[in-house]
Amino acid sequence: MKAALDARAPFVVILLAGLVALPLYTAASGDQFTLTLFTRIVILAIAATSLNLILGYGGMVSFGHAAYLGIGAYAVGIFAEEGISSGFLQWPFALALSALFALVVGALSLRTRGVYFIMITLAFAQMVYYVAAGLDRYGGDDGLTIYSRSQFAGLINLSDSVQFYYLCLGLLLVSIVFTWRLINSRFGMVLRGSRSNDRRMRAVGFPTFRYRLAAFVISGVWCGLAGALLANHTDFVSPAMMYWTRSGDLIVMVVFGGMGSLFGPLFGAISLLVLEEGLSRITEYWQIILGPLLLLIVLFARGGIDGLLGSIRREPLVRARRVDLPEPDEASHHG
């Protein structure tokens, strides 16, 4: 799959162009709010892209990805609180800690499948949540304010919202290209193969566990990076960043945008956040609309935005459903 673009290609190009040009618009119109909103969107898109690697392509439903956002954010926050504001120290530590956590969680969870996997990743994320809430020194439940953003020895000024936005956007594009290369490599082939038929892949000789664990760790690291960016964006970290409903939001972004598609997570992040903004202007109780909307999308538009766009040119795919019937011998004899 060369990440087929067809009907999506022009759409993606326009979208990217718009994202690149955004700061010009906001500078001219003085609309700082939109720049802030889209910075947040881009950061969460990085997180969603990282989740898409293992969820969309690898079929691993991790309900604990918000933990990495928290780990990355707290790494920055704790270092800042202790007086270390150099990004050269903070960020590698954030990434390393995320990798370590992903390694441990992955090693334990990836031996399970299905709903067990979902629950165990959820549980581990909750553990991190409770640890953070228990850190009285670093704000506990109330959270921690960050007074100085990560410093990079003058190379880039994160306090400048435009520079910060372009940094995030640049990192998003890097993460997408990285995902693209990874998915189309042998590694990606094994990953996707083990999603549809793990036993067959192992029979062929691939140690699928190692591949999936590696993907899990890579995903965690990228998400940790998003966390570090998020901490700088909000100048604040709190356990709420890792509450399990945040993990749910990330899954929604991935599915909303279209699982297993390169730009799906970006579509999803934009859609979800813009939708939240829009709905919250209509009514204070916007989640009353979002909730059932989510259910409807699951029922009727399972391929997400990417699926909708793709079906404009291509034939609609037969949606694969998990059919829970005992297999009569006829079925296995028919190709």
Added chain:
Amino acid sequence: MLLLLEQCLNGLQFGLLLFLLAAGLTLVFGIMDLVNLAHGSLYMMGAYFAASFVAWTGSFFAGALLALGATLLLGIILEIVALRPLYGRDHLDHVLGTFGLILFFNELVRLIWGPAGLSLPLPPALNTAVDVFGIYYPIYRLLIILVSLLVALFLYLVVMKTRVGMLIRAGASNREMVGALGIDIKLLFTLVFGLGAAFAGLAGLMQAPILTVQIGMGENILILAFVVIVIGGIGSIRGAFVAAVFVGLVDTLGRAFLPDLLHLVLSTTAASTLARALSSMLIYLLMAAVLALRPQGLFPVAGR
């Protein structure tokens, strides 16, 4: 020693409340293969209904009964309208769809009852304590234990001794065959779901006077309920019972005694921080251990 007894009773009471939630969850997952995150919302609705009905009728028992009925009705409507389309689908679809329902219910509650929590005062008759083996223990908590045990007994009798119970157990191992022999599975599902909803509502309304009635209360306990059914074995009510009591005891005793235990070994600040974090984590560590050693749970259901 007396403190230990008191904490054991608390742990038992908490565990039994967890059982009420876990039983419904494991039944629904075991029979209908439905992962229902909105189960916690039914728990929340039970509490909110109780707060309102008790205030409206002036009687604790009348209010509680009405709340139970309302939650049962809500559960049935929910199943028919929102959940039936999800059967047979991928678990991820269930997770996402019911996640949407959580958002919906939380906002609905905020819309109707406002963002601040509610309180549900106990009637004076229940607000006393009795002597239990030397300690003064609140009579209401004993009532919770009693009611929960009765419900557990009721569930046991229904599942093991009635025809409906046979169908529920048969459906848990081979849904298709039950249908092929002339039973309307959809009706059975609605019944099972309604039962689960009633139990969740009961748990919610019972804990309302002593714990909380607030938005989002369902999510916290939902995770614990899932941990319980994973430990107990998905689809097994017996497993849910054992695991729930176990988890309740571990959690309560852990929170009560871990700080003191750690203080013996570590300095005060380190002990306090570690204790707080560790006692919250205890349950999850337990689940991780069970999953590592016996992934199908303690009492796996045959045929799955």
Added chain:
Amino acid sequence: MADAALLELERVETFYGLSQVLFGISLAIAPGEVVTLMGRNGMGKTTTVRSVLGLTRARAGSIRFCGQEIRALPAYRVAKLGIGLVPEGRQIFPNLTVRENLVATAANRASAAAPWTLDRVFGLFPRLAERSNSMGTQLSGGEQQMLAIGRALMINPRLLILDEATEGLAPLMRAEIWRCLAGLKTAGLSILLIDKNVEALTRVADRHYIIEKGQVVWTGTSPQLEAARDVQHRYLSI
């Protein structure tokens, strides 16, 4: 035969997803008849049964039971109309006892005069009576088969469908099953049998259908089948 048919299939087509398995099956069973469906593995026999029961919905054609169109009905409605299934692999409920297996789905919807009851089933299969409190998983293959048949009888069907009811059983057990089926036939029950043992089938059954690649390729009576050695050889690998 047309107006008195108990079960009638007409040009039934069934798919699994995008792959077609039945290419226009037509067959009929009259009341009181024992009819067989034969053919090698993978030819569509079980799919035909599943289509009749509505477990796998047929996409085209007509399936009529006692004159009523049942193709689009859900499985439980078809069973309620009077079709009892003894499925391939027996599929008894492992977490129920023998007695519970029989009683759980039991019914007498047509208010038959001398219905199948627990006692009557135990009379037919004394072995089950002895083990009435054993869990399903504790039974041998033969006992599970008897249980599956008993379970289907307990819903008092007009038509009993047995899919590979003697597969994997010891010869003695197979003989007992055939004896039992002969007895059921004498009692007036209509039966659709899927099996591979041509010799036993020609003794018990009246008519036969042979399916190959999702289509009926031969039909005839028992004497006709016995005589048609070339047909047996070609389609049944005898």
